[in-house]
Amino acid sequence: MSEQNSKTKDASRDLDRAIIRASKRLDLCRDEIGKAVIGQREMINGRLTGILAGGHVLLEGVPGLAKTLAIRSLSQVLDASFSRIQFTPDLLPADLVGTMIYRQQTGEFIARKGPVFSNIILADEINRAPAKVQSALLEAMQERQVTIGETTFELPNPFFVMATQNPIEQEGTYPLPEAQLDRFIMKLAITYPSAGEELDILRRVGIEYDPKLDTVLFAADIQEIRGVVEKISVDERIEKYIVELVTASRKHGEPRSFHRYIEFGASPRASIYLYRCAKVHALFESRGHVLPDDVKAVAPAVLRHRIIPSYEAESEQLSSTDLVDLLLSTVPVP
Amino acid sequence: MKRPALMVVFLLVGTWVAVSQSSYVIVDSVRLPAESYVGDPVELRYSVRSQATPAVPDDIGQPRWGEITALRVVPGAGVFDLRMTVTPYEPGTLALPRIDLGEVRIEGLSLIVESILAPGEVGLRPAHGPQRLPGTQAALLLFGFGISFVIALVLYLLGPGRRHIHSIVSRYRARVPYRKLLARVQLLERDIKRYTMREFYIVLVEELQAFMTSRVEQNCMAATATELIELLSELEESCGATAGTAAPLEEVLTAADSAKFARKTIRRKKRSRHLKLVHAVAVELESHRTKLRRSVRGPRGQVSRVGA
Structure with missing residues (x-):
């Protein structure tokens, strides 16, 4: 019995040490990105959460909020290849995943891999490309493999897609269908920086500024940190809380006052992602266990694109984020 | 001589007839x-x-x-x-x-x-109503008083009394969560050995959340430890009524989270101290109940959120 206790204590101590190590690396990573991007800490944390939880992130924000800069900086501090794909109405799936080309010298067709074969992909303005291109990318995101001709190619690991879309200028766009939105682990809403941060931006970028960022996180580190995340414990009551939050968003469950504002609730995928993201958030807080605070902290980003507001909600100008807030302020925490 | 004899005979016959008849x-x-x-x-x-x-x-x-x-x-x-x-x-x-x-x-x-007519009275007295049973008058008086009392009571309850009674009832009800929390704290103190550490903190925090929900008119049942502490800090800033309640509660709630979600061991002595702290916080909050309600704002406390 005492031997078992000491083993448990040792494992707990090891986990604590691993958490501290991982936290330090992540802090280092944030600091490096912070050299190029001022503020937007939530956005950076959101991207790191996406990478560590093994998901992809959708970013929504008006132009000029350092979305591209942040992802480029992230690719620099991570030892990872980076591709930026500007989605346009004339983009074809082959432009994304690659195509078979004929080599005259050898007289055979060879596969030319597209920009999707990178560790980090920035799918800029994803809603400007037609549905077939969106589908090609979303399939790659889901399967983590691409078939060109008759050959299937594995995508590199880590594989992280960050798609952006502009909440304004909706004319001529192809909004992502709900089923495809559901594949993004998080939807981050990027807001304007604070006045202080903007002043800092002005002072730093007022002159030509191109900071050199060091690579501080390697593929092996990411794998190791993912391993640490897996070891973070989630109590049964927290698991139930996650499921309760997700099921409360659905109309067919226990009737709640805010259900009239919800057209469709979140899918079971939301529960999985909420669980994973809460664990990553616990790591960010250097904790070996998940608290309700972690779940609440990630819930808006995980749920906001999975809850479809009803006509009544729209008429009362309630966004899906407001609905998530309602959800969080109603479901009792364990 | 014959006449007197005849007279005697007649007298005797008459007497016999008279005697025989009567x-x-x-x-x-x-x-x-x-x-x-x-x-x-x-x-x-x-x-x-x-x-x-x-x-x-x-x-x-x-x-x-x-x-x-x-x-x-x-x-x-x-x-x-x-x-x-x-x-x-x-x-x-x-x-x-x-x-x-x-x-x-x-x-x-x-x-x-006999006659029921009084002497000198001519003719019959007119018919009078049915006779009352003894005590009828007292009973009628009592009944009348009762009806008047009920009417007065109804008028009072519909009028000023309604507000008065409502305020008495709401004052009583308002103190129910407070009394319940104190009773639960006492119970936990008494049965501290019977509860597992996890159960102990689950019960304590739930009661505290229910009490705070009633005091700040926000759904504190859906608030995390951090949110509760932030809410108290906000109240401290806005009205000063809860001065000195956020810090002790932070200690209790942090320990509670560790016990509930990380299964950390918290010694009995410390648990006892936490009960005392919760008691003190409850007393402090209760003494500023009305002030608290006025100063509450926002739908819930703030927590830093990813991508909020």
Whole structure:
């Protein structure tokens, strides 16, 4: 019995040490990105959460909020290849995943891999490309493999897609269908920086500024940190809380006052992602266990694109984020 | 000499006839009812001792003051009963007519009849209402008082009393969560050994959340430890009523989270101290209840959120 206790204590101590190590690396990573991007800490944390939880992130924000800069900086501090794909109405799936080309010298067709074969992909303005291109990318995101001709190619690991879309200028766009939105682990809403941060931006970028960022996180580190995340414990009551939050968003469950504002609730995928993201958030807080605070902290980003507001909600100008807030302020925490 | 002898003979014959005609004695008489009034039928019973055999006459002579409605003779050995029913229509002492029973004639009987009329009163008094039972008046008074009281009570309850009673009830209800929390703290203190560490903090935090929900009119059941502490800090800043409550509560809630979600061990001594801290916080919050409600703002506390 005492031997078992000491083993448990040792494992707990090891986990604590691993958490501290991982936290330090992540802090280092944030600091490096912070050299190029001022503020937007939530956005950076959101991207790191996406990478560590093994998901992809959708970013929504008006132009000029350092979305591209942040992802480029992230690719620099991570030892990872980076591709930026500007989605346009004339983009074809082959432009994304690659195509078979004929080599005259050898007289055979060879596969030319597209920009999707990178560790980090920035799918800029994803809603400007037609549905077939969106589908090609979303399939790659889901399967983590691409078939060109008759050959299937594995995508590199880590594989992280960050798609952006502009909440304004909706004319001529192809909004992502709900089923495809559901594949993004998080939807981050990027807001304007604070006045202080903007002043800092002005002072730093007022002159030509191109900071050199060091690579501080390697593929092996990411794998190791993912391993640490897996070891973070989630109590049964927290698991139930996650499921309760997700099921409360659905109309067919226990009737709640805010259900009239919800057209469709979140899918079971939301529960999985909420669980994973809460664990990553616990790591960010250097904790070996998940608290309700972690779940609440990630819930808006995980749920906001999975809850479809009803006509009544729209008429009362309630966004899906407001609905998530309602959800969080109603479901009792364990 | 012949004339006086004849006179004696006549005298003797006359006496014999007289004696033979009236040879009876009334040995008993009963009147039912004992007191009779004008118009009431009265039964008269006479026990008559006589050697004669009485016979009921076919025709009964009727008196001037009333009527004899029945006459009956019950024969016996040497004594017979004469029973008659008389209805008088006049008051006073009324003489019954001579009753001829064949061999015996009963006479000289009388009947005393009363009147409900006062002396000198002419005619009958008009009919009056039904007589009240004893205590009827008191009962009526009591009933009237009761009705008036109920009406007054209803008017009071609909008017100013309603507000008054409502305020009493709401004051009582408002203190229920406070009393419940204190009772639960006492119970936890008493049964501290019986609860597992996890159960102990689950119960304590749930009661605290319920109490705070009632005090700040926000759903604190859906608030995390951090949010509760932030809420108290906000209240400290806004009204100062909860001064010194956020810090002790932070210690309790952090320990509670560790016990509940990380299964960390928290010693009994420390748990006891946490109970005291919760008690103190509850007392502090309760003393500023009304102030707290006024200063509450926002739907819930703030937590840093990813991508918020």
